[in-house]
Amino acid sequence: MNLSLDRSVTAQVVKAIAEFDLINDGDRIAVGLSGGKDSAFLLLVLKIFSKYFSKDFMLKAVHVDPGFDDSSSLALKDFCQQLKIDLKIIKSEIALYINSTEASNPCSKCAHFRKGAIINYLKQNNFNKLAFGHHLDDAVETYLMSIIYSGQLQTLAPKRFLDKNKVEIIRPLIYLRESVIIREIKKRNIKIKKSLCPYDGNSARAKIKKDFAKYFKDEQLFSNLTAAMRKKENNNLWPTKTEEKLLTQKMKKYWK
């Protein structure tokens, strides 16, 4: 496997790691490996960094097998063997759940189960960090989804400490565009694939991706969307909502 990276790719990932303080000496990092391109690329990048970084950290891959017929487990074993990284496969019954219920929000429920299964394993095996393969397009999509579907300004954080479980989620690819990851995966001819989920292509995320495609293709517009995810002192947003009862009282005072 080609264990070298373009300088621009390295720069973007190291920028995120340095700016958000994602990796430290002694870290035990588990990479959530889905069978998809993003987490595969993340594992490859962290493998390369583990050789050249001055920080001494330990790496392991963790895959939750959702239990669909077309399991990615074999291909992932092979991929991890090539990288000489230990892989833990956690069997789950997510497929059964997805197929048997007409649950609302199946994607977020699935992500929730998956995260729970991984975090249990991490706690039992003393890992302090869980790395996800989310990239910049994911963050902007999440931001737009949050505004449009829940009326809130929220996005994927580069890192988030889960206080209850004492595990930190880190997202080292957060400055990389998805197109760069696709290019790098193709270049190396990496052919692993994700289990086919019945909701693929129908999720709220897929809809946002489709509806905003032309804005994502325009570099200037995309960079404006990215800039809008930063916290600012003077965001020029509306004041927080006044409590309804208080407002009604206030309104009454306007009449003679």
Ligand SMILES: Nc1ncnc2c1ncn2[C@@H]1O[C@H](COP(=O)(O)OP(=O)(O)OP(=O)(O)O)[C@@H](O)[C@H]1O
């Ligand atoms: N079955 C799984 N087992 C372990 N980790 C997972 C699994 N599915 C997803 N993840 C982790 O959660 C991240 C986000 O999951 P999501 O399903 O949104 O994938 P994605 O954005 O399509 O990325 P990928 O290309 O890595 O699948 C992944 O990048 C990966 O790190």
